[in-house]
Amino acid sequence: MNAEPVQVRVVKRFSASSERVFDAWLDPALIAQWMFGPKLREEEILRIAVNARVGDSFSFLVRRQDAEINHVGQYLEIERPRRLVFTWGIADSDSSRVTIDIRPLEAGCELTLTHELHRDWADYADRTEVGWTTMVGVLAELLDATG
Amino acid sequence: MVSSRQLDHTLSALADPTRRAILRRLARGETRVTDVARPFAMSLAAVSKHVRVLERAGLVRRRRAGRDHLLSLEAEPLDDVARWIEAQRAFWTQRLAALDDMLQNAEQAQGTPPNANRRKR
Numbered sequence: 001m002n003a004e005p006v007q008v009r010v011v012k013r014f015s016a017s018s019e020r021v022f023d024a025w026l027d028p029a030l031i032a033q034w035m036f037g038p039k040l041r042e043e044e045i046l047r048i049a050v051n052a053r054v055g056d057s058f059s060f061l062v063r064r065q066d067a068e069i070n071h072v073g074q075y076l077e078i079e080r081p082r083r084l085v086f087t088w089g090i091a092d093s094d095s096s097r098v099t100i101d102i103r104p105l106e107a108g109c110e111l112t113l114t115h116e117l118h119r120d121w122a123d124y125a126d127r128t129e130v131g132w133t134t135m136v137g138v139l140a141e142l143l144d145a146t147g
Numbered sequence: 148m149v150s151s152r153q154l155d156h157t158l159s160a161l162a163d164p165t166r167r168a169i170l171r172r173l174a175r176g177e178t179r180v181t182d183v184a185r186p187f188a189m190s191l192a193a194v195s196k197h198v199r200v201l202e203r204a205g206l207v208r209r210r211r212a213g214r215d216h217l218l219s220l221e222a223e224p225l226d227d228v229a230r231w232i233e234a235q236r237a238f239w240t241q242r243l244a245a246l247d248d249m250l251q252n253a254e255q256a257q258g259t260p261p262n263a264n265r266r267k268r
Contacts, residue, residue, distance in 0.1 A: 015251065
């Protein structure tokens, strides 16, 4: 089915190798350098816990102002250095999914990150006659219509 | 920020052609329930059921004017979906730029990858 869920896709090229880029997603010491912390926004890292096995989970706990925010998820696919899939949410909500695809280039690599709002949406797409592309189109149309 | 559960609610309400057609009609302005139902080849009761799903998702507001029930579109949940998409795009774009910086700095500082001495996975 030519269907697409509501999703965000970001593509980025790196001069570093696929392996180095891949490992940065699963190494707590590296995660603390680029994904969270005061370099990115006003927050303090309280704990970065990673169990990098399919079916196991991660927990990235940060404090912003007085609120503790726990980013949690479960690893669904780990194929070093090509592909990494995990659920992503705050606290108990795990209803979004992030897929990292890494393609080697002559020098460095290209990473495609896809963040889908809900991993169960594929089921909806199967049940409905229209594809998600249509639905996202309708959403844009309605937003235009309402200004 | 709106929860993804709320967004799910909005999007499952949108995942039906009849309900999207109702919303398109309401995007043109407030409309009586009976007028909303007219173009559809289904009973008023069936259309009302779809309208109730949209009301529960916060996409449609109903008010009474005498004997008429008037429906109007509530754009807020749609804006929430658009905002979610923009917020995630901003989040990951910023993170990937930071990842690139980190890897480049490590290379320049040491001439070796930051994780070169770590055990292999």
